[in-house]
Amino acid sequence: MSTLKGRVWTFGRDVDTDLIIAARYLNMKTPEELAAHVMEDADPEFASKVRPGDILVGKENFGCGSSREHAPMALKGAGIPVVIAKSFARIFYRNAFNTGLAILVAPEAVDGIREGDQIEVDLASGQIRNLTTGAEYQAEPLPEFMRALVAAGGCCRI
Amino acid sequence: MAMTITEKLLARAAGREAVSPGELIMARVDFCLGNDITAPVAIDEFEKAGFERVFAPDRIALIPDHFTPSKDIKTAGLVKQMREFSRKHGLTHYYDVGRVGVEHALLPELGLVGPGDVVVGADSHTCTYGALGAFATGVGSTDLAGAMATGEVWFRVPESLKFEFTGKPGPYVTGKDLILYTIGQIGVDGALYQAMEFTGPAIEGLSMDSRFSICNMAIEAGGKNGIIAADATTRAYVEGRFRREPFYAYSDREAQYAAHYRWRAEDIPLMVAKPHLPSNTQAAAELCGVRIDQVVIGSCTNGRLEDLRMAAEILRGHKVHKDVRLIVIPATQAVWQKAMEEGLFSVFLDAEAVVSAPTCGPCLGGHMGILAEGERALSTTNRNFVGRMGHPGSEVYLAGPYVAAASAVAGHIATPEQIGARRAA
Numbered sequence: 001m002s003t004l005k006g007r008v009w010t011f012g013r014d015v016d017t018d019l020i021i022a023a024r025y026l027n028m029k030t031p032e033e034l035a036a037h038v039m040e041d042a043d044p045e046f047a048s049k050v051r052p053g054d055i056l057v058g059k060e061n062f063g064c065g066s067s068r069e070h071a072p073m074a075l076k077g078a079g080i081p082v083v084i085a086k087s088f089a090r091i092f093y094r095n096a097f098n099t100g101l102a103i104l105v106a107p108e109a110v111d112g113i114r115e116g117d118q119i120e121v122d123l124a125s126g127q128i129r130n131l132t133t134g135a136e137y138q139a140e141p142l143p144e145f146m147r148a149l150v151a152a153g154g155c156c157r158i
Numbered sequence: 159m160a161m162t163i164t165e166k167l168l169a170r171a172a173g174r175e176a177v178s179p180g181e182l183i184m185a186r187v188d189f190c191l192g193n194d195i196t197a198p199v200a201i202d203e204f205e206k207a208g209f210e211r212v213f214a215p216d217r218i219a220l221i222p223d224h225f226t227p228s229k230d231i232k233t234a235g236l237v238k239q240m241r242e243f244s245r246k247h248g249l250t251h252y253y254d255v256g257r258v259g260v261e262h263a264l265l266p267e268l269g270l271v272g273p274g275d276v277v278v279g280a281d282s283h284t285c286t287y288g289a290l291g292a293f294a295t296g297v298g299s300t301d302l303a304g305a306m307a308t309g310e311v312w313f314r315v316p317e318s319l320k321f322e323f324t325g326k327p328g329p330y331v332t333g334k335d336l337i338l339y340t341i342g343q344i345g346v347d348g349a350l351y352q353a354m355e356f357t358g359p360a361i362e363g364l365s366m367d368s369r370f371s372i373c374n375m376a377i378e379a380g381g382k383n384g385i386i387a388a389d390a391t392t393r394a395y396v397e398g399r400f401r402r403e404p405f406y407a408y409s410d411r412e413a414q415y416a417a418h419y420r421w422r423a424e425d426i427p428l429m430v431a432k433p434h435l436p437s438n439t440q441a442a443a444e445l446c447g448v449r450i451d452q453v454v455i456g457s458c459t460n461g462r463l464e465d466l467r468m469a470a471e472i473l474r475g476h477k478v479h480k481d482v483r484l485i486v487i488p489a490t491q492a493v494w495q496k497a498m499e500e501g502l503f504s505v506f507l508d509a510e511a512v513v514s515a516p517t518c519g520p521c522l523g524g525h526m527g528i529l530a531e532g533e534r535a536l537s538t539t540n541r542n543f544v545g546r547m548g549h550p551g552s553e554v555y556l557a558g559p560y561v562a563a564a565s566a567v568a569g570h571i572a573t574p575e576q577i578g579a580r581r582a583a
């Protein structure tokens with residue numbers, strides 16, 4: 001469970017929660033419904049291109065903006081198990097763990113990973129291997145209780 | 159040990175003598191809230207986790223304000239879920255259409271939050287209440303579910319940043335301009351995970367409404383909370399309104415700050431944030447000529463009585479430009495009534511603006527003024543992300559109520575002076 005392998009989609013800095021899931025879809029609240037519109041205002045085709053197991057890589061301040069838990073729910077609903085970024089906005093960071101979406105802070109990995117690369121992520125150790133280039137990176141490891149949250153699928157499922 | 163106001167309030171809520179930045183604490187929550195987007199998810203989580211009771215039925219507010227009066231069938235279902243949960247658990251503070259207002263205007267107005275409180279809300283602009291000398295921060299729905307059940311939430315104690323504004327703001331410069339300037343200086347993650355403490359003579363001279371505007375947008379710099387220590391203005395606002403005993407805390411002189419910014423208020427012009435980030439700021443006067451299709455005056459940032467008075471001051475005797483739609487949204491029923499009694503609506507109607515029922519509505523592209531592809535709005539709200547008010551190919555500029563009203567008249571971004579208004583500082 002703690003090792004994940006997937007294809008990468010890259011995004012820039014300040015990916016806000018409106019980009020992750022636009023407010024016009026917030027009259028819905030299941031991961032399946034929300035996943036159909038994930039990242040839509042950044043890339044209208046994204047929901048149809050993303051496959052379960054794919055990994056998102058962003059730059060600074062990923063998830064800034066609103067407190068909508070629908071954002072990590074939409075990403076999880078699309079089958080994205082982990083987001084890697086240089087930094088995360090505070091509320092998104094809490095919400096991700098609470099909903100069971102793993103997130104890793106790894107600035108060097110972000111600089112070394114390109115869209116379409118295959119990468120392998122070990123959540124326990126924070127090791128990230130770029131299988132396309134062979135490069136290896138170290139993320140800040142997840143604290144034990146946060147790994148438990150992710151493994152359980154969220155806070156209210158422990 | 160010297161502490162900031164934020165550290166003192168968190169220490170008190172954790173039952174500790176002192177706390178330091180970086181520490182993880184479990185804190186007692188004085189009040190918590192959710193809206194029609196976040197509360198339904200929190201209710202789902204609350205029930206999934208098997209909680210049977212809320213920690214205190216009078217310390218939870220469920221506020222359906224974002225899509226209400228309900229804009230579609232799905233939204234009506236979300237509000238129904240909130241209504242039924244509130245009845246089942248005997249919640250004191252559920253407010254439906256006719257009583258509801260924009261949450262961060264409504265709660266202070268009703269005296270539900272006040273000085274010294276620790277407040278968590280499943281809405282990022284919960285930081286607004288920091289203007290009362292409270293610690294208030296946004297969380298997600300799951301955190302709200304936990305808070306509703308246990309009355310507690312965990313925090314990492316934030317470092318504090320001090321923003322000191324000296325002197326006196328120039329003519330027409332409001333709290334909104336000071337906070338847009340701040341975000342422009344430090345960036346949208348310039349205060350990530352940190353407390354933003356606003357202080358100095360220029361802040362002391364501001365009304366409560368202007369202070370709410372400032373703390374409201376702390377999140378737009380990534381801040382965990384915005385806070386302004388209580389003074390005579392705060393005490394006058396709270397007196398006869400706040401329903402619990404206020405606790406007044408002040409930062410110690412030797413308290414530690416991660417950074418100290420000091421700006422002269424008179425150097426700060428009327429500000430506008432251009433698409434697509436609140437940090438993308440420029441002086442309003444330099445943007446004169448940028449044509450607009452719609453102006454929105456309202457929201458938890460600028461939908462209070464002072465904001466409507468400012469807009470009316472500029473609009474009086476003018477018509478909204480023929481190519482512009484001006485939507486005015488008083489934030490609460492009480493603001494609505496006072497604005498009506500003061501004759502502000504006559505000014506808006508004479509100017510050919512529309513006045514809406516209280517709602518967050520267009521701020522988040524919910525309803526009541528959605529933008530088409532290629533349209534441009536100037537708004538007194540707090541976010542101008544891609545697609546924020548409608549089509550991803552639309553644009554939002556952010557400003558305070560004076561610039562919004564002047565721009566509605568001009569048909570392009572304009573300051574009050576640029577449409578002929580004159581006033582001494």
